[in-house]
Amino acid sequence: MRAKAKLYPKEAARLLREKPGVREAVTGATLHFERNRLKAYAEVPIEEWRERAKAVKDHVLTHLDHYLELAERRLRENGVQVHWAETPEDAHRVLREVVHRRGVKRAVKAKSMLTEELGVNPLLESLGVEVYETDLGEYLIQLLGEPPSHIVGPAIHLSLGEIQKLFHARFGTPLDASPEALAQVARRVLREAFLSAELGLSGANFLVAETGTLALMENEGNIRLSTSLPKVHVAFVGIEKLLPRFADLALFLPLTARAATGQRLATFVSLIQGPAREGEEGPEEVHVVLVDHGRTALLHDLEAWETLRCLRCGACLNACPVYRQTGGHPYGYVYSGPIGAVLDPGLLGLEEAYPLPYASTLCGACYEACPVKIPIPRLLLTWRHRAAEEGLTPSWEHGAMRAFRKVMESPALYRLFSKGLRGLPLPQDLLPLLRAWTEGRGPLRPSPKPFHELWKEVADGR
Amino acid sequence: MDARTRILARVQRALRGRPKALLPEHPHTPLAEDPVDLLLRRLRENGAEAQRLPREEAKAFAQRLAEGLPGAAFGKTLPQDLRPPLPELPPEEAPLGVSWALFAVAETGSVALSSEDGRKAQLLPPTHLVLVEAKRVYGTLLEALQDLNELPAALGLHSGPSKSADIGQVMVKGVHGPGRLVVVVLE
Ligand code: SF4
Numbered sequence: 001m002r003a004k005a006k007l008y009p010k011e012a013a014r015l016l017r018e019k020p021g022v023r024e025a026v027t028g029a030t031l032h033f034e035r036n037r038l039k040a041y042a043e044v045p046i047e048e049w050r051e052r053a054k055a056v057k058d059h060v061l062t063h064l065d066h067y068l069e070l071a072e073r074r075l076r077e078n079g080v081q082v083h084w085a086e087t088p089e090d091a092h093r094v095l096r097e098v099v100h101r102r103g104v105k106r107a108v109k110a111k112s113m114l115t116e117e118l119g120v121n122p123l124l125e126s127l128g129v130e131v132y133e134t135d136l137g138e139y140l141i142q143l144l145g146e147p148p149s150h151i152v153g154p155a156i157h158l159s160l161g162e163i164q165k166l167f168h169a170r171f172g173t174p175l176d177a178s179p180e181a182l183a184q185v186a187r188r189v190l191r192e193a194f195l196s197a198e199l200g201l202s203g204a205n206f207l208v209a210e211t212g213t214l215a216l217m218e219n220e221g222n223i224r225l226s227t228s229l230p231k232v233h234v235a236f237v238g239i240e241k242l243l244p245r246f247a248d249l250a251l252f253l254p255l256t257a258r259a260a261t262g263q264r265l266a267t268f269v270s271l272i273q274g275p276a277r278e279g280e281e282g283p284e285e286v287h288v289v290l291v292d293h294g295r296t297a298l299l300h301d302l303e304a305w306e307t308l309r310c311l312r313c314g315a316c317l318n319a320c321p322v323y324r325q326t327g328g329h330p331y332g333y334v335y336s337g338p339i340g341a342v343l344d345p346g347l348l349g350l351e352e353a354y355p356l357p358y359a360s361t362l363c364g365a366c367y368e369a370c371p372v373k374i375p376i377p378r379l380l381l382t383w384r385h386r387a388a389e390e391g392l393t394p395s396w397e398h399g400a401m402r403a404f405r406k407v408m409e410s411p412a413l414y415r416l417f418s419k420g421l422r423g424l425p426l427p428q429d430l431l432p433l434l435r436a437w438t439e440g441r442g443p444l445r446p447s448p449k450p451f452h453e454l455w456k457e458v459a460d461g462r
Numbered sequence: 463m464d465a466r467t468r469i470l471a472r473v474q475r476a477l478r479g480r481p482k483a484l485l486p487e488h489p490h491t492p493l494a495e496d497p498v499d500l501l502l503r504r505l506r507e508n509g510a511e512a513q514r515l516p517r518e519e520a521k522a523f524a525q526r527l528a529e530g531l532p533g534a535a536f537g538k539t540l541p542q543d544l545r546p547p548l549p550e551l552p553p554e555e556a557p558l559g560v561s562w563a564l565f566a567v568a569e570t571g572s573v574a575l576s577s578e579d580g581r582k583a584q585l586l587p588p589t590h591l592v593l594v595e596a597k598r599v600y601g602t603l604l605e606a607l608q609d610l611n612e613l614p615a616a617l618g619l620h621s622g623p624s625k626s627a628d629i630g631q632v633m634v635k636g637v638h639g640p641g642r643l644v645v646v647v648l649e
Pocket residue numbers: 151259309310311312313314315316317339366369370371372373374
């Protein structure tokens with residue numbers, strides 16, 4: 001996927017202005033996920049789980065060369081063909097070879113953020129392969145030609161009405177068709193695809209080094225079908241996805257499910273050791289592509305390497321008041337929300353992802369939600385600091401921040417300024433940030449009284 | 463130099479001189495409750511139908527479930543004495559799939575299905591009946607995973623009916639996989 005992260009403030013403002021429905025749909029869906037997560041966290045000793053998960057991930061990352069080699073060995077012993085990809089081109093080569101050798105005309109694909117990163121769909125289409133996204137949400141956005149807007153719920157920005165319209169135009173269903181009826185249509189189309197595809201594609205939630213196990217989580221059954229029916233299964237795995245021991249899944253599967261959707265476990269978990277054995281049904285060939293694409297550089301980064309613990313559960317997106325306003329599209333890359341704001345600069349370079357570390361209120365909700373305790377607020381500051389050092393932030397911002405600090409540190413100055421400012425008309429067009437805000441909303445109006453006066457009134461009235 | 467060598471070299475360079483994090487032990491948290499009771503409760507909470515039955519009654523139960531249906535698809539490892547006398551249909555056409563679980567996990571409300579049992583019968587029919595022996599019910603996922611010596615080509619953990627909320631946040635059952643999961647624990 002081509003990154004458009006640089007356009008963040010503009011795109012966010014445009015979306016708020018042009019598609020007010022997105023805000024409603026995204027807020028509703030994320031609040032729902034968030035409530036479920038809180039309930040699911042409260043049921044278990046979550047602090048102990050998070051601490052342990054963080055430790056396991058840190059262990060695997062600080063011994064990554066060892067575990068990568070172990071995983072490769074085990075996968076090979078299981079009959080899996082292992083490939084290494086530094087770049088999307090390396091990954092494309094593997095696919096091209098499979099497509100040509102097996103005469104692939106049709107592929108079914110399970111939802112995977114890494115395949116978005118690698119541009120797998122455009123490649124297959126250029127090779128004349130018909131690709132079906134089989135996760136229902138992913139299928140919807142494929143029909144619309146849109147990128148996913150959430151790591152876990154790629155279509156949460158769409159309302160029922162929009163999907164009804166889409167299916168009406170595409171399949172002739174009535175404009176008031178029920179969600180069940182729409183799902184039935186998708187089920188029929190995709191069932192046909194499952195049964196006829198020569199190739200199944202997936203990512204992986206985890207790769208266990210000890211046993212060479214690919215672990216995949218889902219609720220629909222499409223991943224189990226994509227990895228069971230076609231004769232060839234190709235899985236793309238980021239090198240940060242490793243777990244040391246098979247039994248570590250007992251922590252990571254439930255923890256991820258609780259963080260992502262508030263479930264005790266995903267409805268379907270696939271633990272894949274290799275191709276089907278003698279006399280079994282299942283794929284004849286299984287390929288695992290171990291992908292770097294910027295991850296080793298991030299591992300090298302002493303201030304930002306912890307980002308690699310990420311399980312892609314989406315909990316930080318659901319918790320984020322900024323993400324809730326627009327959903328993922330304005331972030332301009334595969335990974336959106338708080339994790340996108342710190343992962344994208346790491347993967348794309350700060351120059352490309354410059355405004356993203358600013359897309360946060362630093363409220364800390366993302367850190368509280370994160371199952372592996374990634375210090376996202378601290379990482380946001382790290383990237384902001386670097387942006388300032390590299391001269392990516394406009395110079396007026398430096399001066400303004402210095403002045404702001406002076407005023408904030410002196411109560412007398414603060415009172416004087418807040419009173420003075422209140423009298424002035426707000427220069428709506430002066431500051432780019434204000435403009436981005438007001439483009440999507442009405443003009444900003446200062447409160448008639450400063451907060452400290454209001455507070456005093458409330459306190460005195462008590 | 464190939465991609466593998468370059469990636470591994472970069473990882474080693476990144477980690478040179480870095481403090482190594484220790485690998486924590488797995489905790490032991492035994493269950494306070496009878497695992498079968500908990501399994502049944504959790505399965506129901508997950509939207510499945512679940513009950514325990516004496517082994518002799520399982521066959522009749524399956525037959526009742528299949529009443530009016532033209533036949534079923536069967537797992538390859540399903541014991542003969544438990545197989546209901548129904549015509550066998552290919553999984554693509556069968557309205558019912560009957561599977562034999564390798565084990566079950568109480569804490570998560572899951573049944574574990576091996577690829578040796580055959581995958582299509584577990585996934586394609588709209589209704590899925592899974593039989594599991596009471597002695598194969600583990601309290602926790604950790605116990606179950608630690609106890610597995612040999613892993614099949616693929617293992618599926620099923621914890622409820624197939625579902626999706628991707629269309630306007632409304633929960634729809636039976637997307638792709640079975641929309642109805644019925645689990646019987648055999649005493
Ligand atoms: S940063 Fe944490 S909360 Fe966000 S997606 Fe990754 S693991 Fe989940």
